[in-house]
Amino acid sequence: MITPVAATVPRGVRLGYGVGSFCTATVNAVPGLLLLYYMTNFLAVPAWLAGVVVTAPKVWDLVINPLVGRWSDRTVSRWGPRRPWLLAGACTLPAAFFLVFAGPPLTGVPAAAYVAVCFLATATAYALFEVPYKAMPGEMTHDYHERTSLLQWRMVFIGVATAISGVLAPAIATGEGEHGTLGSYRTMALTIAVILLLAMLGSFFGTARAPMTGAPEADRGDWREQLAAIRGNRPFLWLTVLACTQMLAVSMMLAAAPYFATYTIGDPKATQTLFAALVGPILLTMPLWVRLAKRFDKRGAMVLAASLFAAGTAAAMATPLFGALWAHVTILFVGVGYAGLQLLQFSMLADVIAVDAAETGKRRAGVLTGLWTAIESGVSSFGALIFGVVLSLGGFVESQPDAPVRQPDSAVTAVLIGQTTIPALIILASVLVTLKYRLTPPAAPPADS
DSSP states (O other): OOBOOOSSOOHHHHHHHHHTHHHHHHHHHHIIIIIHHHHHHHSOOOHHHHHHHHHHHHHTHHHHHHHHHHHHHTOOOTTTTTHHHHHHHHHHHHHHHHHHTOOOSOOHHHHHHHHHHHHHHHHHHHHHHHHHHHHSHHHHOOOHHHHHHHHHHHHHHHHHHHHIIIIIHHHHHTSSTTTOOHHHHHHHHHHHHHHHHHHHHHHHHHTTTOBOOSOSSBOOOOHHHHHHHHHTOHHHHHHHHHHHHHHHHHHHHHHHHHHIIIIIISOTTHHHHHHHHHHHHHHHSHHHHHHHHHHHHHHHHHHHHHHHHHHHHHHGGGHHHHOHHHHHHHHHHHHHHHHHHHHHHHHHHHHHHHHHHHHHOOBOHHHHHHHHHHHHHHHHTHHHHHHHHHHHHTTOOOOBTTBOOOOOHHHHHHHHIIIIIHHHHHHHHHHHHHTTOOOOOOOOOOTTO
16 A cells, blocks of 8 residues: 655654564574574584585575565555565565574585575575565655654664674574584574564564655666666665675674684673674664764765774774773774664665656666665675685684584684774775765755745
């Protein structure tokens, strides 16, 4: 159902939309945080191969995400073009996610093959929900700053979901034994799958009265025509490069976090408190970032957010000298910057979608979102692969829980570099990319108009 456009999106719709972020945040964070470690330390998969497994299914996003976006643009139903796809994702994603961590009696290459197949199914189901979901804010309101305010609610839910992913999920996974067991990972996966199901259904029902401002006519051009038009959309292209750069750094830090907690801090359970330090600012700083975006425009606020992220990450290099407390304080600074990055990325994407619809008179939010999500996801997935390669170069030795090994000093150094130095350099590069993004608020009409 398409309802009349409202200047301000109703609170109930904001809540209904925001709760869907439990899906988007959790599916990215839990595998990003635990999957590489799970394969190398529980399934005896070599680090480089585990990195390939985490990366390869994400490359599939380059195919499936644009397809889902195109299909959702052309969907005609009493539920609107996006919501049927939210329901399809809710019916498939939780089961696929659970199977990734089901832990069959396999090790080495067979285990890697099993996880790869399940992770591919998860990526496909995730696309059914994620692409239409991200396309919706650009169609809910015409107002430049209202879109940031709307997405502020989404970010609060992302903060809660990330806390669940980074605190609850590792707590369950490591709840049995010193480092956890295959059984504890299964329990974690089942718990997260239930949360995903409830959140996705909540978003489907909660957006039933969402206003729709997008052009009613879908873009019926073929792929060649659509891609040609998108290539001329400079704000979209630079925003995509910006998001890819930033999320590559974030994904590498997520993959490194359990290793950083285990081998740098010396406490595997520190993964939970580090994540609490990372996501706490998301819950507390959203109003601040909304004000900064209005004060300095979104581009200026993005530069500030990336700079805070880079400063915190670089400072974490001194953890071996100053200890666990220092690590948590630096990650807290990273979290403040990360909160801004997340809010501003999605607000900018909604702006690009709204401007494209206004200029072309076509509904292609799904195509734009599908391409953006696919490229961002594909590039960011290389974070785990890069970190896996760094571990291999450092001489990291894979193991199983019943046969732990002592890592060489070179592997411990590789963990520190992969958690701090490389992500800091990547995120600094995103500051330069931000300066190429030119979309600004529309000019106010003359006073006598």
